[in-house]
Amino acid sequence: MKKLIAALALALITQPALAEDAPKWSLAIHGGAGTLDPKQMTPEKRAAYEAALQAALEAGSKVLREGGSAMDAIKAAIIPMEDSPLFNAGKGAVFTWDGTNELDASIMDGRDRSAGAVAGVKTVRNPILLADKVRTDSEHVFLMGAGAEAFALEKGFPVTPPEYFATPARREALERLKAEKLLALDVDHKFGTVGAVALDQNGNVAAGTSTGGMTGKRWGRVGDAPVIGAGTYADNRACAVSATGWGEYFLRVGVAHEICARLRAVHEVKAAMASTPDAGNAVEAKEAQYIIDEVMADVAGLGGDGGVILVTPEGHALFSFNTTGMYRGRATSAGLREVGIFGGETKVTSTPDH
Template identity: 45%
Template structure:
């Protein structure tokens, strides 16, 4: 059945005008005084909460992971451009689908696949190393119209794990396949496969060496640095990321994800990750788990999370946002803020989420110091946020 063209989204312009990419310094939100400054909370109190979304009329959004974000003072113009372009290119890939009247599921898959192919991000090509110097990747996708979902975990040879997740959703009766079974299923369904060396990058290798040094009591960085939360940066890693071969920043090893709404007002969400640097082989985080790292329901929200995976699993992060909207009547900004900023840190971890309501209201709260993300509005504007002052924590 042919989908209704997304005429309300972005009319096909005769001039084929280029999309404008901008950076926004501070999002709107509650808890700000009349001059727009963040109102300070009393000592020991939780943040006051948030009632207004970061943006409206959003049709697609992506994230490149929560963590320490990029340091504006230490980030070269080349690195800044690479990250902004990476996020923008993913949104443009999704936009092409929506412009043609395509589905939100196709749009989020296209956006995430673009991020998986970019070594700047901890997914696909840029996946981090496990403790045994291998790569195990996870991904999931969900359709809001009928709650269909698919996921893969611990795959080692699929070039694009998100394509594997989509195949599980469309071509099997299951939701989650793992390990060799997931790899074989993808190959049987014609997905591109690679050998482990495809995922190798110098920056990720140096991060593994730093994590192992820290585990031995050295000074190379935090042991077991979270692939979604960042870690201390060794001198070797700084040299690697500053080399012409790679501008990947060790501080932003983030899970990737996308959310979208299409012309039929159907929501979809997708998430993909390489996991944690130096993780135990076999470890699975929240990214491939429906209701934790990914969730989409047409009546409430499409959400993709990034953060301390074990905490997001225990807190059922993305489905809780949906439940607050459905059963408590909370708006997307209020619900996402309550889960990410007020609830999950009490379980011992931080992170963030991109959350999109069917009416285009969008919010991206995070309790981590930063979160790389961006969004596309129905009039074609692309906004990217990569520095902490563009996306302050607990906002």
């Protein structure tokens, strides 16, 4: 509660009206956060990751530039990351203790807070699309395992053979974990979960997250990525959030919903304190950054690590992580376009809205 009061106090500073050049659309993506070592990042590997992030960023940006929905944009951005062996989602997912690849994903539309999620699926190439089908074509929010796969078949998803998802690097990580009696964190120096959040030109936000979980996971373990409110949340009144990290801690904090709830409270306080009805209740970037940093500090205080990406109705595209790095990118119609890997660094190119 003290943290919320502090955030609200910060919000009560004089709030100028949104500038006319505020972004009409915004997009942020991530490809995992964790203990990344710059010394082990070869120029070739860096180039590969940056290219993959740029491709995902461009896929989502194209949808938004052309007036498409935030929901379509996040799917467009996540699919190429699910298809890339560089990330722990779809192809390239980590192995469970039993030597299988089990995939989780979730998606949420800020317009009506409709949501869909799947966990433990093994035969769906792009789990983010199945999560969205749960959202739109079922009366449920969360399906798992064999039931989710039966639903996929019923809805026309082709069966993807399990070997499609497997990669030598992920198999070696499992073998080393077993041989050396290591923890998942000892072989997973990064959390390769992927995600995207977007604001479209109609003022709607959306969020999506997809992952293969943790190396050597057992007993049907599920982390935060497919859990609405922990790894994914979207609400037009507040923000859209996608998380990546040590899922057990993100679940305990309810990270994605916690961030949106605090931002919504700031909006409501500003509206109540406005001197005139048209004074507005816009949240500044520094206020939103304060909130996401505070929530990530809460995660760290419990012993967890990872990161989040965020977009707000005002067009702010932000991120926060308490690890040495997070594969990330963001773009807006105001011309911002950047990707980054380690803390304190970004690769920027300007792309004006067109």
